[in-house]
Amino acid sequence: MKCINCSVELVADEYKGLTIRTCPECENIWVEKDTLREFKDRTDEFLCWVDVDLWKKDEHHIVTRADKNCTVCKEYLYNVDYRGSHIVLPVCFSCKGVWISAENRKKLFSYLDNVLTNETLTGYLKEIGHEAAELVSGKESLKEELHDLKTILVLVEYRIFSKIPVLERIISGFPK
Ligand SMILES: [Zn+2]
Numbered sequence: 001m002k003c004i005n006c007s008v009e010l011v012a013d014e015y016k017g018l019t020i021r022t023c024p025e026c027e028n029i030w031v032e033k034d035t036l037r038e039f040k041d042r043t044d045e046f047l048c049w050v051d052v053d054l055w056k057k058d059e060h061h062i063v064t065r066a067d068k069n070c071t072v073c074k075e076y077l078y079n080v081d082y083r084g085s086h087i088v089l090p091v092c093f094s095c096k097g098v099w100i101s102a103e104n105r106k107k108l109f110s111y112l113d114n115v116l117t118n119e120t121l122t123g124y125l126k127e128i129g130h131e132a133a134e135l136v137s138g139k140e141s142l143k144e145e146l147h148d149l150k151t152i153l154v155l156v157e158y159r160i161f162s163k164i165p166v167l168e169r170i171i172s173g174f175p176k
């Protein structure tokens with residue numbers, strides 16, 4: 001399959017047991033929903049805090065049709081933006097996959113940094129009796145783990161793939 005930006009064939013790499021397809025030109029990454037199933041099945045206590053702002057408020061999705069089509073199925077790609085992150089990811093709802101550009105990975109890392117340094121986070125987790133409260137209070141040790149592609153993939157799993165039915169309902173109202 002080809003990159004949506006450069007039309008260059010993607011290269012498949014093994015990453016922690018997962019197959020990640022990367023563009024050798026622009027380092028755009030293509031991630032498919034099924035690839036992340038293993039992450040989801042392996043419950044990861046450490047990473048549950050990344051989802052914290054989703055528990056606090058109702059999600060507000062902004063979905064727009066992208067100006068590019070999926071290079072696999074040729075269907076429209078949709079840009080999905082979540083309030084709070086302001087990071088726009090192109091999603092193919094037909095293939096159930098998402099593009100994560102090098103720039104967006106940087107943005108996601110700094111978004112996570114902000115979540116982690118947010119003083120209200122630990123308090124909030126304690127308030128609801130969440131086991132992540134203690135993990136987050138030891139946040140210095142989390143820095144390294146934070147800047148890991150896995151963390152980004154888990155966030156994408158929470159924010160995009162687990163919300164696909166909701167997002168599909170939104171785009172079903174779009175003109176064909
Ligand atoms: Zn590319």
Ligand SMILES: [Zn+2]
Nearest residue numbers: 070073092095
């Ligand atoms: Zn597709």
